[in-house]
Amino acid sequence: MSDAPTRTAHSANSTQSAPPTSNAVVAVLAFAGIVVALMQTTVIPIVPELPKLLDASASNTAWAVTATLLAAAVATPVVGRLGDMYGKRRMLLASIVLLISGSITCALSDSLIPMIAGRALQGLAAGVIPLGISIMRDVLPSERLAGSTALMSASLGVGGALGLPSAAFIANNFDWHVLFWTSAGLGAASLALVLLFVPESKVRTGGRFDLIGSVGMAVGLISLLLAVSKGGDWGWTSPTTLGLLACAIVTLTAWGFYELRTTQPLVDLRTSARRQVLFTNLASVTFGFSMFAMSLVLPQVLQLPEATGYGLGRSMLTVGLVLAPQGLVMMTMSALSARITKAKGPKVTLMLGAVVVAAGYSLSLVMMSEIWHFTLIACTIGAGIGFAYGSLPSLIMGAVPASETAAANSLNTLMRSIGTSLASALAGVVLAQMTTDFGGRALPSENAFKVVMAIGAGSAVLAFFVASFIPRQPAGGKRAPAADGATDTPKAAEAVSEKA
Structure with missing residues (x-):
C-alpha cells in the first residue's frame, strides 16, 4: 500500500492481509459511539416522573441529568490524554466498563443517590467517540480514514436521535428499570465486540500524567457548567451562581498558565x-x-x-x-x-x-x-x-x-x-x-x-x-x-x- 511507510508495521500488515477487518473495526467503533450517545437520551422520557419514582423533589432529581453532563466534561479530555499515553483501546474498554457499571447501578436503584451515582458513571464513558476516532487514525488505511471518522463523529447525533423513540417505547411499555438494563446489555455487547475486533494502537506518547492539570481543569469546568446549567434554578445573580462563575474564571486562568509552563501538560495549549x-x-x-x-x-x-x-x-x-x-x-x-x-x-x-x-x-x-x-x-x-x-x-x-x-x-x-x-x-x-x-x-x-x-x-x-x-x-x-x-x-x- 502506498501509505505503508507512514504506518506502523502492525497497522500496515493488518490492513494489507485482512481488508475486511477494517470494515469490522469501523462498524464496532461506530456501534460503541452510538451506544454511548443512546445513554444521553435514556432518561428523557422519564424525567417528569423521576420525582415520584425516586421519592425526591424535582430540583434534586434534575441532578440525574446534571451529573452526567459534569462527569462527561471532566472525563473526556482526561481519558483522551490517558489514551495517548497508555493505549487508546485500553481506555476505550475502561470507558465502556464504566458505562456498563453505571447502567447496572441505575437499573438496581430506587432512590436518588444511587441514580445520580450511576448516571455519573455513565457520563464518564463520554470519551468513547474521540477515542474511537483516534484509533481509526492509527489503524486504518488512509483511503478509509475520512469516511470512517466522519461516521464515528456523527454517531453522537445518530445515537441521540435513535435513542429517543427507543427509550420512549420502553418507558411506555415496561418498568423504567428496563431502560438501564437495556443500556447495560448494549454496553456489554459493545465491550465484547471491541475485544474481538479492535486492535490496540501502537502510537503512544508515554510520559507522566498531569494530575495537577487534570484537577484544575475539573474544578474549572465543573464550576462553569454548574453555573450555566443550574443558574436558571438558582438565579443568575444569586451568590451561588456568581461565585461559581468567578471560581471558573480564576481556576481556568490559573490552569492555563500552569499548562503553558509544565513539560507534559494535560492539554497542549500551544x-x-x-x-x-x-x-x-x-x-x-x-x-x-x-x-x-x-x-x-x-x-x-x-x-x-x-x-x-x-x-x-x-x-x-x-x-x-x-x-x-x-x-x-x-x-x-x-x-x-x-x-x-x-x-x-x-x-x-x-x-x-x-x-x-x-x-x-x-x-x-x-x-x-x-x-x-x-x-x-x-x-x-x-x-x-x-x-x-x-x-x-x-x-x-x-x-x-x-x-x-x-x-x-x-x-x-x-x-x-x-x-x-x-x-x-x-x-x-x-x-x-x-x-x-x-x-x-x-x-x-x-x-x-x-x-x-x-x-x-x-x-x-x-x-x-x-x-x-x-x-x-x-x-x-x-x-x-x-x-x-x-x-x-x-x-x-x-x-x-x-x-x-
Whole structure:
C-alpha cells in the first residue's frame, strides 16, 4: 500500500492481509459511539416522573441529568490524554466498563443517590467517540480514514436521535428499570465486540500524567457548567451562581498558565492555539449550540396541548418517531461529508454544514404546524450537523501530531458539549421569560420557541463565519503539513516521543 511507510508495521500488515477487518473495526467503533450517545437520551422520557419514582423533589432529581453532563466534561479530555499515553483501546474498554457499571447501578436503584451515582458513571464513558476516532487514525488505511471518522463523529447525533423513540417505547411499555438494563446489555455487547475486533494502537506518547492539570481543569469546568446549567434554578445573580462563575474564571486562568509552563501538560495549549485547531474548536461550540437548540424546542412544541394554538398534543413516543429520521440522515450525510472533504477539503464541508443548519432553522420560523414540518426541519438540521461533525475530525487530525490525536479529539468533543450547555442555559432563559397563560399555567409562548430557533440559525451563521478563518486544507484526502513541527505519521510521532 502506498501509505505503508507512514504506518506502523502492525497497522500496515493488518490492513494489507485482512481488508475486511477494517470494515469490522469501523462498524464496532461506530456501534460503541452510538451506544454511548443512546445513554444521553435514556432518561428523557422519564424525567417528569423521576420525582415520584425516586421519592425526591424535582430540583434534586434534575441532578440525574446534571451529573452526567459534569462527569462527561471532566472525563473526556482526561481519558483522551490517558489514551495517548497508555493505549487508546485500553481506555476505550475502561470507558465502556464504566458505562456498563453505571447502567447496572441505575437499573438496581430506587432512590436518588444511587441514580445520580450511576448516571455519573455513565457520563464518564463520554470519551468513547474521540477515542474511537483516534484509533481509526492509527489503524486504518488512509483511503478509509475520512469516511470512517466522519461516521464515528456523527454517531453522537445518530445515537441521540435513535435513542429517543427507543427509550420512549420502553418507558411506555415496561418498568423504567428496563431502560438501564437495556443500556447495560448494549454496553456489554459493545465491550465484547471491541475485544474481538479492535486492535490496540501502537502510537503512544508515554510520559507522566498531569494530575495537577487534570484537577484544575475539573474544578474549572465543573464550576462553569454548574453555573450555566443550574443558574436558571438558582438565579443568575444569586451568590451561588456568581461565585461559581468567578471560581471558573480564576481556576481556568490559573490552569492555563500552569499548562503553558509544565513539560507534559494535560492539554497542549500551544497546539490548541494553532489557527486550524482554535477555529475548529470555536466552530464546534457553535455547532453544539445549534444541535441542542433544536432538541429543546421541537419535542416541547410537539407535546404541548393543541388548545394552545401552536402545540400538537403528541406523546413522547410520537415525538421520538417524528425526530428519529434525523439520525438516519446524519449517518447518510457523514458518508457524503467524507466525499466532499476528499474533493474540496474539510473546511468547505464544515462551512456547507453551517449553511444547511441555518436553512433548517429558517424553515422552523414559518413551518411548525404539521407533523411533517417537524420531520423536515429535524432532517435538514441533521443533514447540516452530519456534514459538520463529519469534517471536524479531519480538521483536528490535520493539525496535530498522531501522538496527540486522542487528547485533541477529546478537547473538540468537549467544545461541542460546552455549546450544548450554553444552548440549554440561553434557551431556558428565553422560554422562562416569554410565556403565555394556559389554564393558570405559564407555558412558553409560540414566539419564545421561534426566538430560540432564530438564535439557533444565528449560531449556525456564526459557525460559518468562524470556519472561514480556518486555513484551507488540500483536497483529495491529503493533509497539509502540520504547523510548528507537528507530524501526522505514527512513526514520526513515536520518534518525537522518544526524543522527548
